[in-house]
Amino acid sequence: MRTLVIIPTYNEMENISSVLSMVLSIRNDIDILVIDDNSADGTGEYVRELSSKERRVKLHIRPTKLGLGTAYIEGFGYAVREGYDYIFEMDADLSHNPDDISRFLEKIKNADLVIGSRYFGGVSVVNWPISRLLLSYFANMYARIITGVPVGDMTSGYKCYRRKVVEALLKEKIVSDGYSFQIETVFWAYRNNFKVKEMPIIFIDRVEGSSKMSKKIVWEAFWVVWRLRLTGMMRKAGRIGNR
Numbered sequence: 048m049r050t051l052v053i054i055p056t057y058n059e060m061e062n063i064s065s066v067l068s069m070v071l072s073i074r075n076d077i078d079i080l081v082i083d084d085n086s087a088d089g090t091g092e093y094v095r096e097l098s099s100k101e102r103r104v105k106l107h108i109r110p111t112k113l114g115l116g117t118a119y120i121e122g123f124g125y126a127v128r129e130g131y132d133y134i135f136e137m138d139a140d141l142s143h144n145p146d147d148i149s150r151f152l153e154k155i156k157n158a159d160l161v162i163g164s165r166y167f168g169g170v171s172v173v174n175w176p177i178s179r180l181l182l183s184y185f186a187n188m189y190a191r192i193i194t195g196v197p198v199g200d201m202t203s204g205y206k207c208y209r210r211k212v213v214e215a216l217l218k219e220k221i222v223s224d225g226y227s228f229q230i231e232t233v234f235w236a237y238r239n240n241f242k243v244k245e246m247p248i249i250f251i252d253r254v255e256g257s258s259k260m261s262k263k264i265v266w267e268a269f270w271v272v273w274r275l276r277l278t279g280m281m282r283k284a285g286r287i288g289n290r
C-alpha cells in the first residue's frame with residue numbers, strides 16, 4: 048500500500064524541517080508532497096534541496112498564494128495520477144502530530160475517509176485563544192446543522208482518504224479556498240455514500256510562524272454551507288448531475 052501525505056505550505060520555514068523529518072520517520076512506504084505557494088521565507092528552497100536527496104519528498108511550487116483549497120486539488124490530482132492508495136491532508140505547522148498517521152492507517156482499513164477530530168466526545172484543542180476555539184466550535188455546529196452531515200469536526204484539516212474518495216471529489220465542483228474546503232470534502236464524501244469515520248486527535252496550536260486565517264475565510268465558510276445544502280437538495284431531486 049502506498050501512502051501520500053499532502054502538506055500545503057505558505058511561509059512555514061520554522062516548521063517544515065521538523066514536520067518532514069517526523070513524517071519520513073514513521074514508515075518508509077509514505078511519500079510526501081509539499082505544495083508551496085512561492086513562500087518568501089525559503090520554505091520552497093528548503094524542500095527543493097531535501098527532495099533532491101530524498102526521493103520520498105516531492106515538491107510543487109505555485110507562482111503565488113492561491114489558497115489551501117486549490118493546493119489540495121492539485122495534490123489530489125497528483126495522488127490519483129500516481130496511484131497512491133491512501134492520501135492524507137496535513138498542515139505544516141505541527142498542529143497535526145505526525146505520530147497519529149499510524150492510527151489513521153489502522154482506522155482507514157474499515158473506512159473510506161478518516162477525519163482527525165478535535166471534537167470527539169469533548170474538545171481536544173491545546174493553546175488556541177478562546178475566541179478561535181469558539182469560532183471553530185460554532186462553525187462546526189453551524190456546518191453540521193445546515194448541511195445535515197453528522198460529523199463532529201467538519202473543518203479538520205487532518206484527514207486520510209482512500210483513493211476512490213479523492214477520485215470522486217475531483218469530479219465535484221469544489222469552490223473553497225479556506226477551511227470551508229474541509230467542509231466541502233466531507234460533505235461530498237458523505238453524499239457519495241462513502242464510509243466516513245472520525246478519530247480523536249489532539250490539536251496543538253502552532254508555536255512557530257503565523258496563521259493564515261482571515262475574515263474572508265470565515266465568510267467563505269458561512270456561505271459555502273448554504274451552497275452545499277442547495278446543490279445537495281437539487282442533486283437529490285435529480286435536477287443536476289455532479290458537474
Ligand SMILES: Nc1nc2c(ncn2[C@@H]2O[C@H](COP(=O)(O)OP(=O)(O)O)[C@@H](O)[C@H]2O)c(=O)[nH]1
Pocket residue numbers: 054055056057058059082083084112113114115118137138139140142204253257258259260
Ligand atoms: N500552499 C498554500 N498553503 C497554505 C495557504 N494558506 C495556508 N496554507 C497552509 O495550510 C496549513 C494551515 O494553515 P494555518 O495558517 O496553520 O491555518 P490555521 O491552523 O487554521 O490557523 C499550513 O500548513 C499553511 O502553511 C495557501 O494559500 N497556499
Ligand SMILES: [Mg+2]
Pocket residue numbers: 138140142253258
Ligand atoms: Mg495551523
